[in-house]
Amino acid sequence: MMIMEDAKKLKRLVKSVWVFNWFNSCGFTEILPVVGSRWDMERFGMIPVASPRHADCLIIAGYQTEKSIRRAQRIYRQMPKPAVVIGLGSCSMSGGMYWDSYNTIKRLSDYIPVDLYIPGCPPRPEAIFGGIMKIVQKVKGNG
Amino acid sequence: MIMRVLLAMAVPVAGILIGLLYKGIDRILAARMQGRVGPPVVQPFRDVRKLLVKENIVPDDAVGWLFGSMPFIALVSVMAILLYLPLGVAPVLEGYGDLILVLYLLIIPSLALVLGGFASSSPYASVGGQREMVKMMSYEFPLAIAVISVAWLLYSSGAGNVFSLSVISGTPVWGLAGIPGLAGLALIFLCLLFVIPGELGRVPFDVSEADSEIAGGIFAEYSGRNLALFYLADAVKAVAMASLAVALFLPYTVSGIFGLGGAAAPAADFLFHLLKVFLVLFVSSTVMRVVTGRLAISRVVSVYWKYPVILSFLGLLLIMGGTLV
Amino acid sequence: MDEKDIIGKIEKKFGIKGRIFRERRISVKTESDGLIDLCRYLKGLGFGHLSTVSVTDFIGDGEYEILYFLWSYRDDLALIARTRISREEPSMDSVSGIWEEAQIHERELHELFGVEFRGNPDLSGLFLEGWDQKPPFRKDFDWREYVRRKYYRNDGRERGYFEVEK
Numbered sequence: 350m351m352i353m354e355d356a357k358k359l360k361r362l363v364k365s366v367w368v369f370n371w372f373n374s375c376g377f378t379e380i381l382p383v384v385g386s387r388w389d390m391e392r393f394g395m396i397p398v399a400s401p402r403h404a405d406c407l408i409i410a411g412y413q414t415e416k417s418i419r420r421a422q423r424i425y426r427q428m429p430k431p432a433v434v435i436g437l438g439s440c441s442m443s444g445g446m447y448w449d450s451y452n453t454i455k456r457l458s459d460y461i462p463v464d465l466y467i468p469g470c471p472p473r474p475e476a477i478f479g480g481i482m483k484i485v486q487k488v489k490g491n492g
Numbered sequence: 493m494i495m496r497v498l499l500a501m502a503v504p505v506a507g508i509l510i511g512l513l514y515k516g517i518d519r520i521l522a523a524r525m526q527g528r529v530g531p532p533v534v535q536p537f538r539d540v541r542k543l544l545v546k547e548n549i550v551p552d553d554a555v556g557w558l559f560g561s562m563p564f565i566a567l568v569s570v571m572a573i574l575l576y577l578p579l580g581v582a583p584v585l586e587g588y589g590d591l592i593l594v595l596y597l598l599i600i601p602s603l604a605l606v607l608g609g610f611a612s613s614s615p616y617a618s619v620g621g622q623r624e625m626v627k628m629m630s631y632e633f634p635l636a637i638a639v640i641s642v643a644w645l646l647y648s649s650g651a652g653n654v655f656s657l658s659v660i661s662g663t664p665v666w667g668l669a670g671i672p673g674l675a676g677l678a679l680i681f682l683c684l685l686f687v688i689p690g691e692l693g694r695v696p697f698d699v700s701e702a703d704s705e706i707a708g709g710i711f712a713e714y715s716g717r718n719l720a721l722f723y724l725a726d727a728v729k730a731v732a733m734a735s736l737a738v739a740l741f742l743p744y745t746v747s748g749i750f751g752l753g754g755a756a757a758p759a760a761d762f763l764f765h766l767l768k769v770f771l772v773l774f775v776s777s778t779v780m781r782v783v784t785g786r787l788a789i790s791r792v793v794s795v796y797w798k799y800p801v802i803l804s805f806l807g808l809l810l811i812m813g814g815t816l817v
Numbered sequence: 818m819d820e821k822d823i824i825g826k827i828e829k830k831f832g833i834k835g836r837i838f839r840e841r842r843i844s845v846k847t848e849s850d851g852l853i854d855l856c857r858y859l860k861g862l863g864f865g866h867l868s869t870v871s872v873t874d875f876i877g878d879g880e881y882e883i884l885y886f887l888w889s890y891r892d893d894l895a896l897i898a899r900t901r902i903s904r905e906e907p908s909m910d911s912v913s914g915i916w917e918e919a920q921i922h923e924r925e926l927h928e929l930f931g932v933e934f935r936g937n938p939d940l941s942g943l944f945l946e947g948w949d950q951k952p953p954f955r956k957d958f959d960w961r962e963y964v965r966r967k968y969y970r971n972d973g974r975e976r977g978y979f980e981v982e983k
Contacts, residue, residue: 358545365538389528391519394535400616400708402549402715405542416946429547429715444968451953451960452945455968 358431359488362405365394366481369404369428371421376411376438379471388474393481401427409461410471412440412453418460425461433484436466437477445470499584504571504728511727512536514770518778525782536727540720548716553613562608563714563721569600570725573732578661578739580765581758590655591639594736598691601729602628605700605710605722612713620709623789624693624700630796631690631697637804638684641676641811642740645669648815661743669814676810681741683800683807685776688737690796692730694777696784697792730777734769742768818892823862831855841894849883849900853910856885856898860915863891867916870923872930876956879904881932885912902932911936929954 368390370380383390384397398404401424413421425434436457439445444455457463467480516533523530550559576589576597602624609621642665646654649668653659666677690697701709714722746764747757787795820843824835827845831854835845847855864887873882878901885898902909911934913920921943923934928942931952942948951958 361538361542361545365535365542386527389523389530391523391531392529394531394538397703398708399703400712402713403708403711403719405546414944416944419946427549429549431546449961449964451963451967 356488362431362433363485363488366405366433367398367403368395368406368408369398369401369424370408370410371417371424372408372410373412373414373417376409376440376471379469379474380408380410380437380477383474383477388478395481401425402429404428404432406433406435407461408435408437409441409457410437412438412445412447413457413460414452415454418454422460433465434461434463435480435484436463437469438471439468440470442466442468496584500575503574503579503584507571507574507728507731508724510766511724511729511731512540514730514773515727517770518773518781521774521778522782525779536723540723543720543723544717546716548718549713551613551713554713555611555613558607558611559713560718562604562611563718563725566601566604566608566725567721567728569597569604570728570732573597574728574735576657577732577735578657578743579735580745580761580763583657586658590653591643591657591660592655594657595635595639598733598736599628599632601725602691604725608714608722609700609710614712616706616708616712617710619706620700620702620712624710626789627690627697627700627792630793631687634683634796634800634804635687635691637801637808638680638687639740641680641804641808644808645673645677645811645815657739661739664743665741669811670817671814672810672817673814676807676814677741679803679807679810681737683804684737684741685772686800687796688733688772688776689780690792691733692726692777695781696787698786699789699792702786730773731769734772734776735765737772738765738768742772818863820894823892823894823896826862827855827858830858842897843894844897844899846899849902849909852898852900853912853915856912856915859887859896859898863889864896865890865916867912867919867922868895870912870919870926872926872932872954874904874930874954874956875901876904881907881930883909883932907932909934913937928952931955 370377372380382388390396395406401407405428407421407425407428409421425432436442440447440453441457441463444450444453447453448455454460457466465480465484467476469476472480513533513536515536516531519535520530520533550556573594575584576594577583606621606624606628609617609624642660643654645665645668646660646663649663651659651663666674669676689695693701699705699709701711706712711719711722744764745761747753747760750760752760820837820841824837824843824845827833827835831847831851833845833847833855835843837843845855866888868886868888871884871886873884875882880901881904882899882901887896887898888894889896900909907930909932911919911923913923913934914936920937920939923932923937924940925943926932927934927937927940928945929952934940945953950963953960
């Protein structure tokens with residue numbers, strides 16, 4: 350798990366987290382208000398970036414198919430470490446609504462090391478912030 | 493001599509700190525204008541500290557020495573520009589370089605971006621590099637007209653070496669050509685304010701580092717320490733560009749008004765210069781960033797070659813008419 | 818033209834009886850080898866828009882029914898052309914020469930049902946990567962068993978932790 354290593358580096362990282370979103374369809378709809386004006390994510394220093402080389406945090410929102418999880422693995426390899434992976438929504442935890450589909454993955458941590466799961470379908474912006482605050486508190490609490 | 497060397501070491505560092513501070517102020521003001529809360533003012537410092545901690549990835553196919561050296565060249569050249577510009581006080585390297593040198597030095601950071609883009613082995617970065625080259629070709633024209641107009645006006649008013657920045661910042665240009673000259677100078681100042689976001693790569697002219705279109709553009713493959721150097725170069729370039737605009741058009745000092753002497757005069761002038769730089773950056777970079785959207789690259793060229801060129805030529809004609817009258 | 822006019826014209830030319838089952842909705846059923854001529858004729862009649870191509874799996878009859886949903890801009894009415902083909906070796910002429918938009922619909926049906934469309938320029942896969950089972954939308958493909966076997970095995974995971982497959 351990424352969280353436990355490099356505690357000193359992570360302390361610098363949580364003050365300015367640059368987020369890369371990787372999503373298929375419905376998982377991203379509740380990240381948009383997080384980026385927008387109402388639940389502003391920039392007041393914590395987080396900005397959405399477009400290239401995985403700039404990103405500290407990979408948010409995988411929603412279900413991933415067999416095809417897209419390979420691309421997600423490639424994106425994870427491209428991110429400079431230390432990095433944090435967040436699985437958003439119940440589809441990354443257990444398959445969610447697509448638990449018996451022949452083409453979606455059922456548990457994200459079989460493919461990418463995940464640091465945090467945020468439940469919800471999709472989770473509300475307050476829930477997303479709650480999850481991020483858990484990571485921040487955990488980093489601050491360790492050493 | 494010793495003083496000059498010490499200043500030559502202190503001014504670039506001060507430029508970095510002031511540039512990052514202005515970047516933070518710009519972000520929080522833009523956020524407030526958009527109805528958000530915005531990050532704290534020290535956020536760019538945290539961004540740079542975070543970037544220095546990250547891994548520095550060099551792609552396998554990239555041209556390694558170009559890829560790694562271009563961020564350094566960008567930052568160093570921008571810091572060098574600061575040494576030739578008057579920051580309220582006389583420039584640090586006063587007799588050694590003039591306005592033409594500053595104009596040439598201003599090309600180097602953009603060229604470093606382009607080369608860095610082409611040296612990364614990514615199609616997104618190549619597209620970003622091409623767009624940056626096209627953008628450079630577009631905004632050099634109004635910039636050159638603005639500079640030449642001011643130099644010509646000073647020449648026809650009998651100042652000494654018109655390209656020396658000390659002479660330019662010693663002679664305010666607004667009253668030299670009468671009422672038509674005033675109108676002409678206002679037009680040219682407007683065009684120069686329009687060139688500044690193009691030079692700095694802010695919206696509406698950030699086609700080369702477009703996030704949503706080409707996945708980061710020029711910076712697509714940069715990470716860690718290289719990206720931090722580009723970030724710092726961008727911050728310092730804003731201060732340098734705005735200082736150039738202030739030196740050309742708003743070179744007023746405040747120590748004469750208050751009658752300060754000794755050591756207080758340079759300090760007051762420096763602070764007043766920072767205030768003027770902030771105003772220029774606020775109008776041309778922050779407000780423009782908030783109210784406009786990104787232009788496509790074809791429209792960038794036509795926007796720069798149509799309206800600013802026509803307006804600045806009109807301004808030049810008005811100035812010439814003003815001196816004849 | 819009215820719905821009745823169109824049905825009359827089709828019946829006169831091809832001898833098949835259409836059915837009006839609602840205002841502005843016609844349905845025509847034909848044999849599989851006569852379909853391509855019917856489609857060309859329908860395009861000439863003004864049905865310039867192919868909404869989609871779809872397949873229904875009639876496992877009891879041992880047949881696939883292929884449906885073409887057409888729309889006429891000129892007369893503002895929809896026509897559904899149906900045909901049946903064998904389920905064991907499904908093969909059909911492609912209508913992508915008549916309506917270009919059929920190409921991607923037939924590509925999807927090839928991947929999901931296994932129907933081979935002769936004449937389609939590109940029948941490669943769209944959604945499934947590394948698929949080695951039966952086409953998944955067939956009614957005799959037990960997808961629950963497949964998912965249970967692949968993702969929910971109890972006797973150890975078959976994938977390693979963070980394995981990259983390319």
